[in-house]
Amino acid sequence: MKIPSQVAEIVLRLHDDGSMSISGNVGDVHLAKGMLDSAREAVLNRLGKPSILEPHGAGLVIPNRMVDAPQNPVYPLVAEGSRA
Numbered sequence: 001m002k003i004p005s006q007v008a009e010i011v012l013r014l015h016d017d018g019s020m021s022i023s024g025n026v027g028d029v030h031l032a033k034g035m036l037d038s039a040r041e042a043v044l045n046r047l048g049k050p051s052i053l054e055p056h057g058a059g060l061v062i063p064n065r066m067v068d069a070p071q072n073p074v075y076p077l078v079a080e081g082s083r084a
Helices: 029-047
Strands: 010-014 020-024
Touching: 010 029
Parallel strands: none
Antiparallel strands: 010 020
């Protein structure tokens, strides 16, 4: 089975002061919007379906500091920038 080639990328960063930055293929507004919509749906699907006790699905926790994330061979972590 052939692994698909990457043709576009959007990177969202949440900084410790609460600000956000975006980089990547954001010049094509329709492509960027479609990618962000798909990413949003993927996140919502990972959180689970809403229920009576949790009408918005399971909560998504975003830490405001650096945290350790264990390496997983299914989702390998890639060193980036000055943290390499």
